[in-house]
Amino acid sequence: MSANFTLDALDKFILNALQTNARTSYAELARAQNVSAATIHVRIEKLRQAGVITGTHVHVDARKLGYQVCCFIGINLARAGDYPRTLARLEALPEVVEAHYTTGQYSIFIKVLVQSIEQLQDLLINKIQSIDEIQATETLISLQQPILRNAPVV
Template identity: 60%
Template sequence: MKKLPENYQIDDLDRSILRTLMEDARIPYAELAKRYKVSPATIHVRVEKMKRAGIIEGTRLQVNAKRLGYDVCCFIGITLKSAGDYPAAIEKLEKLEEVIEAYYTTGQYNVFIKIMTPSINELQHTLINRIQAIDEIQSTETLISLQQPINRDIQP
C-alpha cells in the first residue's frame, strides 16, 4: 500500500469520522456511513487514507489505572548530569514500567516524566531506588497529581 504524503489535508468528512472514532473506535463503518450519508466503502477508503498518511496511528484499549490499583500519579522533572547523557537515561527510564510518559524538554529540566504507582510507599521506592539510582541523573523534582480535571485528545 502506497504511503500518502505527510502534508495530506483532511476535510470535514475526515474530521467527522475521526471525532466519532475517537469516541468509539469499535463503531462499524456501516453505522458511520449512515450517520454521514456516504457509502461504507467511502468510510473505509477515508480511514485507510488517514492511516497511510499517519493521521491514524492505530487503535488501543483505554485502561482505568485507578481501577487497577494505581492510585498515585506524579510528574518528575529530571536534570541530567550532561546533555550527552540523554540517550542512556531514556533507555534506562524506558525499562521502568512505572514510567508511562517521558518528554525531552527545554527549561529547568532536561526530561519530564509521568509515573504511576499503587501507593506513596511504592512512589518513594521507585524514586529512590530506581529513578534517582540512574547514573546519568543529577537531580529530580517530584510533583504529585491530586486529580486530573481535564483529559482529552486533540480535536481534528
Template identity: 60%
Template sequence: MANFIKNYQIDNLDQAILTELINDARIPYSEIAKRNRVSPATIHVRVEKMRSAGIIAGTRLQINAKQLGYDVCCFIGITLRHAGDYPTAIEKLEKLEEVIEAYYTTGQYNVFIKIMTPSINDLQHVLINRIQSIEEIQSTETLISLQQPINRDIQP
C-alpha cells in the same frame, strides 16, 4: 519507516470520521457511514488514506489505572548530569514499568516523566531506588497529581 502520503488535507468528512473514532474506536464503519450519509466503502477508503498519511497512528484500549490499583500519579522533572546523557538515561527509564510517558523538554528540566504507582510507599521506592539511582540523573523534582480534571485527545 512508514511511507506516508504527504500533504494530505482533511476535509469535513474526515473530521467527522476522526471525531467518531476518537469517541469510540470500535464503532462500525457502517454506523459512521449512516450518520454521515455516505457508503461504508467511503468510510473505509477515508480511514485507510488517513492511516497512510500518518494522521491515524493506531488504536488503543483505554485503561482505568485507578481500577487496577494505581492510585498515585506523579510527574517528575529530571535534570541530567550532561546533555549527552540523554540517550542512556532514556534507555534506563524505559526499562521501568512505572514510567508511562517521557518527554525531552526545554526549560528547567531535560526530561519530564509521568509515573503511576499503587501507593506513596511504592512511589518512594521507585523514586529513590530506581530513578534517582540512575547515574546520568543529577536531580529530580516530583509533582504528585491530585486529580485529572481534563483528559482529551486533539480534536480534528
C-alpha cells in the same frame, strides 16, 4: 502527516467520531454522513497511511487496577548527551508511562503510576535517582485529573 495531505470535512468527522468511540462501525459512520461504508474504509486507510491514525487504544482506569498515585517527575541530566542512555533506563521501568524530552527547567519530564507512596519512594530512590546520568529530580503528585481528552480535530 505528509506535506500534501489535508483533512476535509469527512476526514474530520471520522476522526472526531473515532476519538469519541473507536468501536463505531464503518456502517454507522457511513449512515451519519450519507456515504458508503466502503468510502469510510478507504478514508480510514488513507488516514492510517498518512500517519494521522496511528492505532486503536483502550483507555483503562488506572485506579481500578490499584494505581492510587500518579505523579510527574522533572529530571535534570548532568549533560545533554546523557539523554539516550537515560531514556533507555527509564523506558525499562514499567511504572514510567510517559516521557517527554523538554525545554525549560527539566531535560526530561515523565509520568509515573504506582500503587502507593511507599512504591513511589522506592522507585525514586532505588530506580530513578540511582541512574548516574540524572543530576536531580522534582516530583509533583497529581491530586486529580479533571481533563483528559484527545487532540482536537480542526
